[in-house]
Amino acid sequence: MISGYRASDxxxxxxxxxxxxxxxxxxxxxxxxDGCHKSESHSQKPERHHSDAIRPVLSMVAAPQSGxxxxxxxxxxxxxxxxxxxxxxxxxxxxxxxxxDMVKSGQRLAALDPELLEVAVRSQEATLSNVKAQLVNSESxxxxxxxLLAKNITPQAEFDAAVQANETAASAVSQAxxxxxxxxxxLGYANLIADMxxxxxxxxxEAGQTVAAGQSVVSIASPDSREAVVDMGEDITATLxxxxxxxxxxxxxxxxxxxxxxxxxxxxxxASTRTRRVRIxxxxxxxxxxxxxxxxxxxxxxxxxxxxxxxxxxxxxDSESFVWIVDPENKKVNRVPVKIASQDELGVEIxxxxxxxxxxxxxxxNSLTDGQPIRWNPGDMQ
Numbered sequence: 001m002i003s004g005y006r007a008s009d010x011x012x013x014x015x016x017x018x019x020x021x022x023x024x025x026x027x028x029x030x031x032x033x034d035g036c037h038k039s040e041s042h043s044q045k046p047e048r049h050h051s052d053a054i055r056p057v058l059s060m061v062a063a064p065q066s067g068x069x070x071x072x073x074x075x076x077x078x079x080x081x082x083x084x085x086x087x088x089x090x091x092x093x094x095x096x097x098x099x100x101d102m103v104k105s106g107q108r109l110a111a112l113d114p115e116l117l118e119v120a121v122r123s124q125e126a127t128l129s130n131v132k133a134q135l136v137n138s139e140s141x142x143x144x145x146x147x148l149l150a151k152n153i154t155p156q157a158e159f160d161a162a163v164q165a166n167e168t169a170a171s172a173v174s175q176a177x178x179x180x181x182x183x184x185x186x187l188g189y190a191n192l193i194a195d196m197x198x199x200x201x202x203x204x205x206e207a208g209q210t211v212a213a214g215q216s217v218v219s220i221a222s223p224d225s226r227e228a229v230v231d232m233g234e235d236i237t238a239t240l241x242x243x244x245x246x247x248x249x250x251x252x253x254x255x256x257x258x259x260x261x262x263x264x265x266x267x268x269x270x271a272s273t274r275t276r277r278v279r280i281x282x283x284x285x286x287x288x289x290x291x292x293x294x295x296x297x298x299x300x301x302x303x304x305x306x307x308x309x310x311x312x313x314x315x316x317x318d319s320e321s322f323v324w325i326v327d328p329e330n331k332k333v334n335r336v337p338v339k340i341a342s343q344d345e346l347g348v349e350i351x352x353x354x355x356x357x358x359x360x361x362x363x364x365x366n367s368l369t370d371g372q373p374i375r376w377n378p379g380d381m382q
Contacts, residue, residue, distance in 0.1 A: 078221030
């Protein structure tokens with residue numbers, strides 16, 4: 001017996017250890033075989049790259065939009081109008097016309113309080129009388145000095161002084177006469193006179209109001225030449241040219257219609273509305289189109305606008321804008337740079353980069369790669 005073990009117990013332990021070591025090679029063999037099977041199954045399974053995965057997308061067909069079928073609202077305004085104001089400072093004491101009145105050239109429209117202007121005239125008249133009296137005295141003195149100089153009674157210096165005084169008095173008279181003419185002219189400015197035949201389109205000052213020189217008081221327009229004034233978006237005005245024809249329809253009575261042609265397109269858009277003002281001259285302005293009446297301008301030919309896309313269709317990279325164009329034959333997408341004309345909360349106007357009829361991806365643009373296979377519904381936003 002060794003360390004408390006009997007000989008029979010030691011024999012059994014030895015036989016168990018020998019049996020354990022016999023099974024170890026078999027276990028390693030089974031593990032190796034299983035690893036080979038797994039390796040073989042991995043090698044047989046093809047790898048699929050993320051960019052090769054077929055992605056479903058939403059899309060739409062890009063097409064230029066047309067202007068509204070019901071046209072553009074506008075107003076009839078005169079082509080020529082004049083803002084008239086007094087040439088001198090004063091308080092208005094009379095206004096002889098109202099908005100809508102027909103006036104003739106030379107007719108009085110309003111008047112200022114003439115009291116101060118009349119005082120100025122009387123003051124200049126008094127000044128002129130004074131300098132004329134001085135001129136008479138200087139002329140008498142000059143005659144006397146001339147006689148005395150001929151008799152060698154007066155020195156040459158006194159004669160020269162008399163000549164100079166006479167010339168000064170004559171100049172003072174000329175200046176006083178000019179000032180009197182000016183004062184009388186300004187007195188005439190107390191009345192505001194129409195300088196042409198026309199219709200009063202606005203009153204900018206009332207009786208009792210003090211106005212500065214040149215401040216507008218009455219506006220007169222010539223009714224002979226009328227035009228429709230319409231504000232349109234930049235995408236519309238970009239397609240117009242001088243001479244483009246519009247149907248002009250009176251809103252209060254749609255039976256009245258005439259033809260107008262574009263005369264002028266504002267060179268700059270309004271900062272707040274981003275619209276340009278278009279002036280359309282009426283060919284035959286009938287009496288049914290009075291100044292100030294509301295009209296509808298409808299283009300005689302459909303006006304295509306820029307292609308409009310939702311914000312979700314735009315991919316922005318490094319300060320540039322792109323869209324994904326669907327290739328129907330290869331069923332893949334291609335990234336195309338675009339130029340944006342304008343954008344608002346409803347969408348983006350594309351000015352360049354997309355052709356009409358192209359199918360554009362409208363969702364998931366940030367997870368696509370160039371040439372990636374896709375799947376789309378051909379009925380999406382036709």
